[in-house]
Amino acid sequence: MTEPLLCELSAPGRRGVRFPQPDVPLAELPRNLRRERLPMPELSEVDVVRHFTRLSKLNYCIDEGMYPLGSCTMKYNPKINEETARLPGFANLHPLQPIETVQGALILMYELQEMLKEIGGFAGVTLQPAAGAQGELTGVLIIRAYHKSRGDLQRTKILIPDSAHGTNPATSAMSGMQVVEIPSDARGNVDLNALRQHCDNTLAGLMLTNPNTLGLFDENVLEAARLVHEAGGLMYGDGANLNALMGIVRPGDLGIDVMHFNLHKTFSTPHGGGGPGSGPVGVAAHLVDFLPAPIVDIIEEGDEETAPLYGFVTPSKTIGKVKSFMGQFGMMVRAYTYIRMHGPDGLRAVSEAAVLNANYLLSKLRHHYHLPYDRICMHEFVLEGVWPDVPEVHALDIAKRMMDYGLHPPTNYFPLIVHEALMIEPTETESKQSLDNFANVLIKIAEEAHTQPELLKSAPHITPVGRLDEVKAAKELVLCCGVDALEAQPA
């Protein structure tokens, strides 16, 4: 069932390409550059194509079905994005070309900055960071630089709710901040009493995810922002869940001073495999001067005869550069296309449908699974994957059993504050039929858990490999089997 490695498929003497006779004199490689031994697989083109096509069929992808990974916003990636990103005028640019020759690309970047400013309610945007996590790092470094510029060197404490994504404490610690965890209250909001205790002159800021990773709108956001600002701190907004808010609420209006966007979540650019991530950062007016360099701006106003000239500028108190060149340009083209294809009303409709889909699914599942925070959800919700009467079944077993029904499991065991968490985010791109199918499968699995729990414990049953021994995979790492296979071949 499993696909052999290329090395194992290798047959001595087989070739994929034949080079033409050289039309220059042959020269020997210097002896010290020659390798005694370089085992490489020998394969034809068709061997290689079939190998990778078979591998690709083992993989689940967003073009095949629903991908309900909570917090990840795995929405469908429209194919028009790929068309625009592949236009030769965008795809064949070199980052060191003179700006006069890349005005179209610069206008696209400028307009994307402007659109993200408008969507988020910010005064400035950098497109540089390569992921949400790098956007967080950028944001926390901006917060640090801001306090430093005011002589507030003692402000090194960052408050982070216990429901937060792991990247929040990680990026804060990397920025030299001291991380203090804040509990959630009974409704899943940031606990204001706990927050108040830390609002002193060592406070650098609060990192808040809204809607939070429980899928709930944090009802305390305005009061939290007031407390933090009153104490001289800044509000970092984790914008990973912006898919619930577009066109409805602007984080800048809620008191967020700095926030990252995840283009690969909210704005439909691919996650992983299809391309790199991109995590632009938006800031309020008082932080614009600290943005990483360069920012795209109009550097020469136009007049009746000449178009304005776009170029790169360096903010006066910049934290420096956080990414080589200007960031993931191909992702900017895709996100720009997505925003232009939808327009302002369309983006609002995206968020409304994302929230509606999640609540529809929740209303179907809430009688079959325990819902720890019983509120109307935003674009995702968190269930408990365990029942008191069948304690041997866990969230992991439910996730594995879903694969037997051809579904990708949801995020599980996150957020950490929910016991046996199953975090489900359908996104707006799923139809009612697809949501119904998903709900029916999860309801069936809840029944099976009670009547045939062993079916869940032994799942998945239809995948090439079942449950892997993760400890063994780490402790007994085998990296050389391919070379061994080649060397075992008769010469």
Ligand SMILES: *Cc1c(COP(=O)(O)O)cnc(C)c1O
């Ligand atoms: C995805 C996510 C991040 C990190 O973003 P990456 O682009 O994966 O680096 C941070 N916070 C939350 C809440 C997220 O869902």
